[in-house]
Amino acid sequence: MPPGFDPAGGFFKALYGLLLGVFAKRGLPANARTLTMELGSGYDHLAWSGSRKLRIVARARGRLGVPYRLGAEYRPGAAAPAATDCSELVQDAFGSEGLDIPDGAVNQFGYCRPVRNAPGAADLGFLHYMSHRSGAFIWHVGIRTEAGTVIHASASAGRVIEEGAAAFEARAGWKGWRRHPELA
Numbered sequence: 001m002p003p004g005f006d007p008a009g010g011f012f013k014a015l016y017g018l019l020l021g022v023f024a025k026r027g028l029p030a031n032a033r034t035l036t037m038e039l040g041s042g043y044d045h046l047a048w049s050g051s052r053k054l055r056i057v058a059r060a061r062g063r064l065g066v067p068y069r070l071g072a073e074y075r076p077g078a079a080a081p082a083a084t085d086c087s088e089l090v091q092d093a094f095g096s097e098g099l100d101i102p103d104g105a106v107n108q109f110g111y112c113r114p115v116r117n118a119p120g121a122a123d124l125g126f127l128h129y130m131s132h133r134s135g136a137f138i139w140h141v142g143i144r145t146e147a148g149t150v151i152h153a154s155a156s157a158g159r160v161i162e163e164g165a166a167a168f169e170a171r172a173g174w175k176g177w178r179r180h181p182e183l184a
Contacts, residue, residue, distance in 0.1 A: 052097050053122035053146075053183060060093040060143045060151040066160045068153045073103075086141045086153045089160060090124060093143060099182055106138040112178035119177040121146040125168055126175040138175065142168055 069083035074092070084092070087105045094101045102111050109126050119125070127140040142152030150168040153160045168174075
C-alpha cells in the first residue's frame, strides 16, 4: 500500500454521510454541536510519489560500481548486471517501480517532460553532442538524487558513479533536466 493510505477513510466517509442523512431528516438536537469532518480518501499522492522517487534513486545507487559498457542490455530488475550503459541504468531504476521508459538517452529525452522548477530526486539530466554532420543529439543521461548528486554510467570512469549535480551541469553539452511523465 502507498504511504499515507488510510483504508478506513472510506468507512468514516460513509458514516459521516449516514449521520448527515439522519440529522437532515430529524433535525439536530437543541444542545448538539455541529459535526465537521475533512473528507478525503486518506491517500497522499505527494508523499507516495516522493517515496517512489527515492526508491528509484536507491535502485540506481545500488548499481554504483557496475562496469560501463556501451549498448549493454539486461532485463530491468536483474539482480546484478555484468555491465550497463547510461540509458539502461535509467530503464532499470524506473522499471523497478513499474514505470516504463524507452531505451536510449535520445528516446528518454523525448519521452520525459522539461522540469520547469527546481530539479528533484529521480529527475533526469541530459547531455548532448554537436556534430557538423548530424547536428545536436542527446548522448548521455543521469539520475538526480535527493542529495543533489547525479548517478550515471560513465564511459570515462568505466563504471556507474555518483557525482555532484553542479559538476554534471557544468559539462559541455548540458541540455537540462527532464521528468518522467508519471512523476510530473
